[in-house]
Amino acid sequence: MTINIQTVLKNLGLSETNQGVSTGAEWFDTDGKINTSSSPVDGKVIASVKTATLEDYEKVVQKAQEAFKEWRMVPAPQRGEIVRLIGNALRDAKDDLGALVSYEMGKIFQEGLGEVQEMIDICDFAVGQSRLINGVALQSERPLHRLSEQYQPLGIVGIVTSYNFPVAVWAWNSALAAIAGDVVIWKPSSKTPLTAIATQKIIQKVLRDNNVPEGVFNLVVGRSSVMGDNFLGDKRIPLISVTGSTAVGRRAGRIVGDRLGRSLLELGGNNAVIITPNADIPMAVMSTVFGTVGTAGQRCTSTRRVIVHADVYDQVRDAFVGAYDKLKDKIGSPLDEKFLVGPLIDEHSVALFEEAVSKVQQEGGKVLFGGQKLEGAGFESGNYVMPCIAEAQNHFEIVQEETFAPIVYLIKYDGDVQNAIDIQNDVPQGLSSAIFTLNMREAEAFISQSGSDCGIANVNLGTSGAEIGGAFGGEKDTGGGRESGSDAWKVYMRRQTNTINYGADLPLAQGIKFDI
Amino acid sequence: MITKIITIEDLTEDYPKSVKYLADKGIRCIKCGEPIWGTLEEACLEKDFTQEAIELVVKELNELHQNGNSEEEISYHKKINIKNIKKKQL
Numbered sequence: 001m002t003i004n005i006q007t008v009l010k011n012l013g014l015s016e017t018n019q020g021v022s023t024g025a026e027w028f029d030t031d032g033k034i035n036t037s038s039s040p041v042d043g044k045v046i047a048s049v050k051t052a053t054l055e056d057y058e059k060v061v062q063k064a065q066e067a068f069k070e071w072r073m074v075p076a077p078q079r080g081e082i083v084r085l086i087g088n089a090l091r092d093a094k095d096d097l098g099a100l101v102s103y104e105m106g107k108i109f110q111e112g113l114g115e116v117q118e119m120i121d122i123c124d125f126a127v128g129q130s131r132l133i134n135g136v137a138l139q140s141e142r143p144l145h146r147l148s149e150q151y152q153p154l155g156i157v158g159i160v161t162s163y164n165f166p167v168a169v170w171a172w173n174s175a176l177a178a179i180a181g182d183v184v185i186w187k188p189s190s191k192t193p194l195t196a197i198a199t200q201k202i203i204q205k206v207l208r209d210n211n212v213p214e215g216v217f218n219l220v221v222g223r224s225s226v227m228g229d230n231f232l233g234d235k236r237i238p239l240i241s242v243t244g245s246t247a248v249g250r251r252a253g254r255i256v257g258d259r260l261g262r263s264l265l266e267l268g269g270n271n272a273v274i275i276t277p278n279a280d281i282p283m284a285v286m287s288t289v290f291g292t293v294g295t296a297g298q299r300c301t302s303t304r305r306v307i308v309h310a311d312v313y314d315q316v317r318d319a320f321v322g323a324y325d326k327l328k329d330k331i332g333s334p335l336d337e338k339f340l341v342g343p344l345i346d347e348h349s350v351a352l353f354e355e356a357v358s359k360v361q362q363e364g365g366k367v368l369f370g371g372q373k374l375e376g377a378g379f380e381s382g383n384y385v386m387p388c389i390a391e392a393q394n395h396f397e398i399v400q401e402e403t404f405a406p407i408v409y410l411i412k413y414d415g416d417v418q419n420a421i422d423i424q425n426d427v428p429q430g431l432s433s434a435i436f437t438l439n440m441r442e443a444e445a446f447i448s449q450s451g452s453d454c455g456i457a458n459v460n461l462g463t464s465g466a467e468i469g470g471a472f473g474g475e476k477d478t479g480g481g482r483e484s485g486s487d488a489w490k491v492y493m494r495r496q497t498n499t500i501n502y503g504a505d506l507p508l509a510q511g512i513k514f515d516i
Numbered sequence: 517m518i519t520k521i522i523t524i525e526d527l528t529e530d531y532p533k534s535v536k537y538l539a540d541k542g543i544r545c546i547k548c549g550e551p552i553w554g555t556l557e558e559a560c561l562e563k564d565f566t567q568e569a570i571e572l573v574v575k576e577l578n579e580l581h582q583n584g585n586s587e588e589e590i591s592y593h594k595k596i597n598i599k600n601i602k603k604k605q606l
Contacts, residue, residue: 223529224524225526229554245547247552248552251554352546
């Protein structure tokens with residue numbers, strides 16, 4: 001399949017210079033900085049975006065406040081119907097949006113398609129959930145009283161997304177927020193504004209055709225000088241969802257916490273795979289290689305550490321190196337389907353990758369494969385690297401950090417599986433984890449209360465590639481937030497306890513007497 | 517013109533050579549592939565730079581970009597100077 005990016009841009013309604021602020025179907029001409037978006041694939045400028053000013057932000061917030069008053073009164077299943085239509089519009093645009101995700105972000109086209117499929121899946125999930133927003137009936141201690149809980153819309157949800165999943169994370173948040181009766185303001189990554197604008201253009205026809213109030217789905221492309229601390233600190237926004245680094249999340253949590261707002265933080269991971277002597281080794285290696293090099297190691301859930309039992313260490317190490325060796329010829333333009341590994345997002349990420357390779361060696365580790373920046377034909381953008389395998393110790397400073405690039409550390413363990421679990425848990429982050437074993441006791445120990453301390457713990461599959469049906473997020477420095485499936489919808493709503501007295505008396509709780 | 521209140525995002529986008537310069541001072545501007553939020557001053561204070569050291573960083577960053585100097589061209593003495601006036605504790 002040959003992808004013509006100019007055709008893709010045209011199909012998605014993008015031009016040389018694009019407006020970066022929208023309240024749904026309407027777009028605003030802004031006076032903010034003009035940012036250019038360049039592709040990590042070939043370094044070429046794709047298009048420009050007119051970013052927001054503080055005045056534009058203010059206009060959008062006011063519009064969102066007005067829209068919320070209307071949107072919250074629309075029955076949830078009808079809100080779900082709008083989300084269903086958005087899902088269909090995304091289905092129609094899947095190939096084009098997937099290609100743009102690939103070109104602007106650098107992930108391979110198959111993963112670009114997968115990202116759009118995730119958007120579609122969460123829309124489907126949200127449609128069903130729109131009829132299942134439920135509460136509970138409880139037992140009152142007082143006669144002729146009814147006690148219950150219900151969930152109400154929250155208000156404006158601020159969504160900050162990262163470049164590595166430039167559109168799916170918006171969908172995770174906004175599909176659930178929309179069926180919950182909330183309105184959203186989306187600040188996309190400054191590195192991937194075009195995919196955000198394309199997404200807004202895809203949904204705008206649905207919004208217009210169905211008279212969705214302006215202000216329900218808002219997009220504000222702006223740097224953190226315009227959409228930064230002021231956005232986080234805005235009391236009109238009860239919930240801020242941030243996907244990004246632990247550093248950004250810590251700042252967001254502090255600012256939102258200071259005003260007693262809610263934050264949903266999905267931050268960095270330092271994800272490990274444990275391979276025990278009882279593992280299906282070929283399956284473990286195959287699965288883990290996708291986890292380490294998929295999206296060029298730029299997923300929050302990318303596998304950073306592989307903890308291998310000493311009895312099978314040499315076998316696993318050799319299989320890993322062999323698998324990476326086969327990848328050598330599969331690094332290149334993500335739009336060409338013969339390649340499996342694309343570029344890093346920019347030269348800064350390449351520098352951090354090289355720094356990590358150097359640092360692991362300084363700390364006593366050994367590079368077994370790769371670790372170089374690639375040069376020559378096809379790599380002119382300077383953003384391509386040879387994925388790296390390094391032997392290391394878990395306590396190395398560099399191993400304790402998340403390097404957002406394809407570098408994986410092999411770590412040896414001895415004895416019982418609990419030793420491997422302890423190593424796995426001994427990092428600041430707690431997003432995703434996995435064990436490969438055919439031994440039921442080891443598997444159960446891994447997912448027990450003394451097992452993995454991560455938000456995601458898998459058995460016989462890797463750390464990356466979560467389905468939308470489960471709640472997604474992690475513990476410790478990963479932030480504790482949960483997005484997407486299961487009961488994550490509750491984050492987007494406020495819980496209300498209702499007590500109704502349908503009797504003629506006024507009994508007080510706890511039997512308190514207060515007779516006047 | 518770079519000032520201490522410039523955001524790290526503006527710095528990395530508009531003055532990309534700053535990233536390596538600051539990395540050598542122990543300040544990492546990029547995490548998870550994205551610029552950290554906050555100002556240059558905040559990033560320096562997190563690493564216990566004094567106001568005097570921050571002023572010097574600002575001055576050198578401006579020199580680096582105005583003269584098109586590479587990071588390596590900033591004199592060794594200036595680098596040492598920053599290290600010396602960096603406080604251990606605020």
